[in-house]
Amino acid sequence: MEDVEMTISKKDFTLNILNGISLGVVVTLVPAALTGQLMKALLGVFPLGAAVISMTNFTMSLLAAVSGFCVGHLFKFNMIQTSAVAAAAMIGGGVIKQTTQGFILSGTGDVINTALTITVAVLVAQFIGNKFKNYTVLLLPLLVIVIAGGIGLTTLPFIKMVTTFIGMAIKNLVTLQPILMGALMGMVFAVLIVSPISSVGIATAVGLSGIAAGSANLGIVAGSFTLAIMGSSVNSLGTTLAHFVGTPKIQMANMLEKPFLFIPVMINAAVLGAIGAIFNIQGTAMSAGFGFSGLIGPMAALGAMKVDGAALVLVTILFLILPILLGFLAKYVFVKKTKRIVPKDLLIQV
Structure with a gap:
């Protein structure tokens, strides 16, 4: 050997x-x-x-x-x-x-x-x-x-005790005013999804549901699209798509090495999480931690609605159009304008 x-x-x-x-x-x-x-x-x-x-x-x-x-x-x-x-x-x-x-x-x-x-x-x-x-x-x-x-x-x-404590702290956010709670849940889960902590495990452990789960899911959606778009110039098409079709956790090492990357992710997650709360977007404990992956988030949101044309349009806007727009806005502000982030910071070595 x-x-x-x-x-x-x-x-x-x-x-x-x-x-x-x-x-x-x-x-x-x-x-x-x-x-x-x-x-x-x-x-x-x-x-x-x-x-x-x-x-x-x-x-x-x-x-x-x-x-x-x-x-x-x-x-x-x-x-x-x-x-x-x-x-x-x-x-x-x-x-x-x-x-x-x-x-x-x-x-x-x-x-x-x-x-x-x-x-x-x-x-x-x-x-x-x-x-x-x-x-x-x-x-x-x-x-x-x-x-x-x-x-x-x-x-x-x-370690399970620590994880449970984190989960209980997150659950307490649900008692806050809905819009503020939505923003906070979005930020928390956008951070969890790119950390060593399992967002699905946390959501399941505390039994997230309703608006809290919907906002958490939208936070992950916003974070995944933001990372994908900001790093699209240095990553392959497949890797770029993997951020939201799969999981943004593939950026975990880059995020922990360059903590400033959390800033645009948290901002966009807060915005989308709050908007989700305004429109009463809901989810389940299982959907909360997945984001756009497998269309679990959008389908859970539709499952809590009366499915019609208006519901489909709303879900499409919140889970696809707005995340893309926020992602390009973050790229303009942090990559092109201020240059605080360079695309290479988001390079995934496969």
């Missing part, structure tokens, strides 16, 4: 972790978001849609493992090291539940604890390197899984 190169800066180390998790999110969560509502709508004429739903839902539970594998690849680990990191992530991510009948997969796990577990697993793998010579292939997986996975299991309850 080859030794892993350990001369890596703290910045690159952190970016590898964040980028790997972002890619894991794209691979495991986006397929369900893209096909879920569509397959449900087509079940009457396309019975195989149920199988598609089952497959994509199962894939969501592999978030921790796929993220671990992506991180291992970014660190240029060999297959033994990468697989050990992925296994440890699956254990520490909190997605595995033990019952009297065996193990079951439940949900997507805790993204924060998954990141912590992966970080420990990478450090252990780097420390071991090839110290055990011919026995490395036997001992490295054991040590990475037991040490990193064990630490992940230990920290999981405490």
Whole structure:
């Protein structure tokens, strides 16, 4: 086995972790978001849609493992090291539940604890390197899984407490005046969607519904279109579309490296969230954290309305036209006029 190169800066180390998790999110969560509502709508004429739903839902539970594998690849680990990191992530991510009948997969796990577990697993793998010579292939997986996975299991309850606290703080915003609440919910979820914290997990944990969920979803929509448009000149068409067709979480590493990027995202999210509250746009706990992805947000909003021509026009304006206009306005102000942001800040390395 080859030794892993350990001369890596703290910045690159952190970016590898964040980028790997972002890619894991794209691979495991986006397929369900893209096909879920569509397959449900087509079940009457396309019975195989149920199988598609089952497959994509199962894939969501592999978030921790796929993220671990992506991180291992970014660190240029060999297959033994990468697989050990992925296994440890699956254990520490909190997605595995033990019952009297065996193990079951439940949900997507805790993204924060998954990141912590992966970080420990990478450090252990780097420390071991090839110290055990011919026995490395036997001992490295054991040590990475037991040490990193064990630490992940230990920290999981405490990390969940923190996540729950954040969720309760967000829920309290619902008691505020609706328009102000809409703006705040939009900003909060626009920030969550590009952070290591799962926006879907937070929304589900606190049971967001009604206007709060609608504004949260619109905040994500505004943020995703804003990032896509500001970075469109340096990213491919597919990557640009992935911001809102998939998830803007692919920008997580860039956002944390260059915090000023949060400014236009939060401004546009506040505007669209407030407008959504004015027009009584509603959603569910599941739709709140997805944004435009899979048309989950727009379809949830329509589901709470009397669907007619006016409703379709309103949803189209709020979920597509206004986000695009706000995105181009942000590009003009922050990229072209003030030059506080350069498109390269939003470059996605795939």
